[in-house]
Amino acid sequence: MKLILNEEEQMVRDSAAEFLAEKAGPNLLREIRDSENPLGYSAELWQQMIELGWPSILVPEENGGLGFSHVAMGQIMEQTGSSLASSPLFATSVVGASVLALGGTEQQKAKLLPRVAAGELTLALALDESARLDPKGVATSATAVEGGYVLNGSKSFVVDGHVTDQLIVAARTSGVPGEGEGISLFLVPREADGVAVTRTPMVDSRNAAEIRFDDVSVGEDQVVGAIDQGMAILEPVLNIANVHLAAELLGIANECLQLTLRYLKEREQFGVVIGTFQALQHRAAALWTDIELCKSMVLKALQALDESPEDAGLIASMAKVKACKAAELATNEGIQMHGGIAMTDEFDMGFFLKRARVVQMLFGDHRYHLNRCAELSGY
Amino acid sequence: MTFRQETREWLEENCPPTMRTPMPEKNKCWGGRNCKFESEEQKLWMERMAARGWTAPSWPKEYGGGGLNKDQVKVLREEMIAIKARNPLNSFGISMIGPAILEFGSEILKQQHLPPIIRGEIRWCQGYSEPNAGSDLAGLQARAEDCGDHFVVNGQKVWTTYADLADWMFCLVRTDRTAKKHTGISLVLFDMKTEGVTARPICLISGNSPFCETYLDNVRVGKDQVVGEVNKGWTIAKYLLTHERELIGNIGNDSGEKSLGEQAVESLGLKEGRLADEILRAEVAEWEVDFRSQQLTMERVKDEITSASVGNSSAMLKLYGTELNKRRFELLMALRGSNALSWHEQSGASRWLRSKGNSIEGGTTEVQLNIIAKRILGLG
Numbered sequence: 001m002k003l004i005l006n007e008e009e010q011m012v013r014d015s016a017a018e019f020l021a022e023k024a025g026p027n028l029l030r031e032i033r034d035s036e037n038p039l040g041y042s043a044e045l046w047q048q049m050i051e052l053g054w055p056s057i058l059v060p061e062e063n064g065g066l067g068f069s070h071v072a073m074g075q076i077m078e079q080t081g082s083s084l085a086s087s088p089l090f091a092t093s094v095v096g097a098s099v100l101a102l103g104g105t106e107q108q109k110a111k112l113l114p115r116v117a118a119g120e121l122t123l124a125l126a127l128d129e130s131a132r133l134d135p136k137g138v139a140t141s142a143t144a145v146e147g148g149y150v151l152n153g154s155k156s157f158v159v160d161g162h163v164t165d166q167l168i169v170a171a172r173t174s175g176v177p178g179e180g181e182g183i184s185l186f187l188v189p190r191e192a193d194g195v196a197v198t199r200t201p202m203v204d205s206r207n208a209a210e211i212r213f214d215d216v217s218v219g220e221d222q223v224v225g226a227i228d229q230g231m232a233i234l235e236p237v238l239n240i241a242n243v244h245l246a247a248e249l250l251g252i253a254n255e256c257l258q259l260t261l262r263y264l265k266e267r268e269q270f271g272v273v274i275g276t277f278q279a280l281q282h283r284a285a286a287l288w289t290d291i292e293l294c295k296s297m298v299l300k301a302l303q304a305l306d307e308s309p310e311d312a313g314l315i316a317s318m319a320k321v322k323a324c325k326a327a328e329l330a331t332n333e334g335i336q337m338h339g340g341i342a343m344t345d346e347f348d349m350g351f352f353l354k355r356a357r358v359v360q361m362l363f364g365d366h367r368y369h370l371n372r373c374a375e376l377s378g379y
Numbered sequence: 380m381t382f383r384q385e386t387r388e389w390l391e392e393n394c395p396p397t398m399r400t401p402m403p404e405k406n407k408c409w410g411g412r413n414c415k416f417e418s419e420e421q422k423l424w425m426e427r428m429a430a431r432g433w434t435a436p437s438w439p440k441e442y443g444g445g446g447l448n449k450d451q452v453k454v455l456r457e458e459m460i461a462i463k464a465r466n467p468l469n470s471f472g473i474s475m476i477g478p479a480i481l482e483f484g485s486e487i488l489k490q491q492h493l494p495p496i497i498r499g500e501i502r503w504c505q506g507y508s509e510p511n512a513g514s515d516l517a518g519l520q521a522r523a524e525d526c527g528d529h530f531v532v533n534g535q536k537v538w539t540t541y542a543d544l545a546d547w548m549f550c551l552v553r554t555d556r557t558a559k560k561h562t563g564i565s566l567v568l569f570d571m572k573t574e575g576v577t578a579r580p581i582c583l584i585s586g587n588s589p590f591c592e593t594y595l596d597n598v599r600v601g602k603d604q605v606v607g608e609v610n611k612g613w614t615i616a617k618y619l620l621t622h623e624r625e626l627i628g629n630i631g632n633d634s635g636e637k638s639l640g641e642q643a644v645e646s647l648g649l650k651e652g653r654l655a656d657e658i659l660r661a662e663v664a665e666w667e668v669d670f671r672s673q674q675l676t677m678e679r680v681k682d683e684i685t686s687a688s689v690g691n692s693s694a695m696l697k698l699y700g701t702e703l704n705k706r707r708f709e710l711l712m713a714l715r716g717s718n719a720l721s722w723h724e725q726s727g728a729s730r731w732l733r734s735k736g737n738s739i740e741g742g743t744t745e746v747q748l749n750i751i752a753k754r755i756l757g758l759g
Binding site: 265275289292296315318322371375378 | 640643661663664665668673679698699747748755759
């Protein structure tokens, strides 16, 4: 398969870029922050994304979706990075939809996926319990009782957890923390009895939540996938999630580079534009190179999700590593090359820096994924 | 039968088993009049591939090339990698001067030079750098005097790769000393046996002598051996440099060589499934990620190639590939510890030392950064 976009994917990319450049952008995020918008995203923007059909892209056709490609969705995710567009698209339409499509019973899929595709139902994966990703470390317990399970424990860094309709909760049905076996997934309405949600405004002006589960009863029909075998769903879902986050990071990195290049061509010091200084030219050229390398990796990883998802683990982690590092470099270099103005809240660069770090940490930073690369490569 | 199947079957039948093993640097086949094949199989493999035109798979059939399109070339490459087939012929003729002759040369030059390149009969060297023209290549001073039906060339070239083993040289010379430095240069071809050509090997820090100083004293060059137009050689020189950069950027990609991860496991061993040294483990993994991204970028560049984009991507690939290769050798040295520091051929120290030149030859890393900043990013 060629490492280029086909015509359809290119169209998705171009239209997403155009739409988000007009409707999103740092100013929208600034407004969300300054107005203390309780959603952490613009309901209007989300509504428009729904009208464009974006939440249906990864939902299979037989469940009312478009069943379109990860490559196409990745183009949109990249543009949400460039435009800092905040919405439930990632948590619901990438992660949530994938959990259900991969692990849901026929009944769950028939009932829930058409609503996900239509943007009527939002989802949030409640996985983390520690400050750094450790999927096997799940300690939240799900105790079998007659007709279902009772959940106890707490989760953190649940993106969109404060507003979502349904939570997808990873809880332990057997074994001990540290074991991959024994984890199961449950669909839990956010407003169910015993669920306590605390909104945690994040550094990127978006929201996540800490969620406590105190004797929360769930029925057997709320189990997603086989009991004790949740890892078999989580692993491919985390691959998907991380590749799309890599696409978002690529968008962030590239936008920082573009902003910086514009500034280097405008800003004058010593009577000339600062882009004539070799010290800055070389920094910019090195950054551009890193972003070009990242592009290839992200595209390959998106293609792998479409073509051979069962073998996508290594390339998914590699893409997250490369994208985390490119975004870290681009945001840091962007600030350095802009100089003092980038330290002001009034300037946009800070928003990219803050968003990048949240995306980097979400579902594992580059160090987490480097370790996984080594494991998957047999060392 | 698809092209892939055909190719697979042909390779299976024609690639000798000994040509499917990792190829040590010293056993590479460079062809030419002085060629010493390491084995009968190596000779056979080169000849079989050459007869099919697959030593230069994309060149037109009329000159003996393979006549394959871009997709077919990719298939051939993939199938060769799949059976770990060695490159049958390393050749600056194929990677550098051949493409330039195809693009800019006269019909006479094409018919004279391309078939022997494809057959591996003539080995070429490149006369570019001079003692006072390194990064500032266009400042070169070797001059060609117009003597009616021929030129007479005088000057000195340096860093001429294997000039002592090569049969012909493609050489940049100044044909107009009054013009601006980029506009008075021509690209000429001559036989290394021509009177007045002397090549003297330079011993490097690696202990090897892959480069020469080449002295040109009243060397007579026929006017039909000018590639393209007189005084328009700089355009071709730049075109050639992009090929050289791709070549240098591609080092570390010898088919058959074990991955860095595998070599790390061999050197350090595993402890509970993990490389025994945690810090080296992280560094090796990081290198492997970067290497993969380089490989994928070469693939992407080939897939999206338009003639305008070639020069741009070659600067990036040269820059990144050579820095990556230096890192690889530093890691290999670290993995092998004091064993790597012994001064004998198998230690790897020689290749490590040689790699230091990668980010200098063919345009330094800093020159590549300048090219990217100016031509691609529009700075300065």
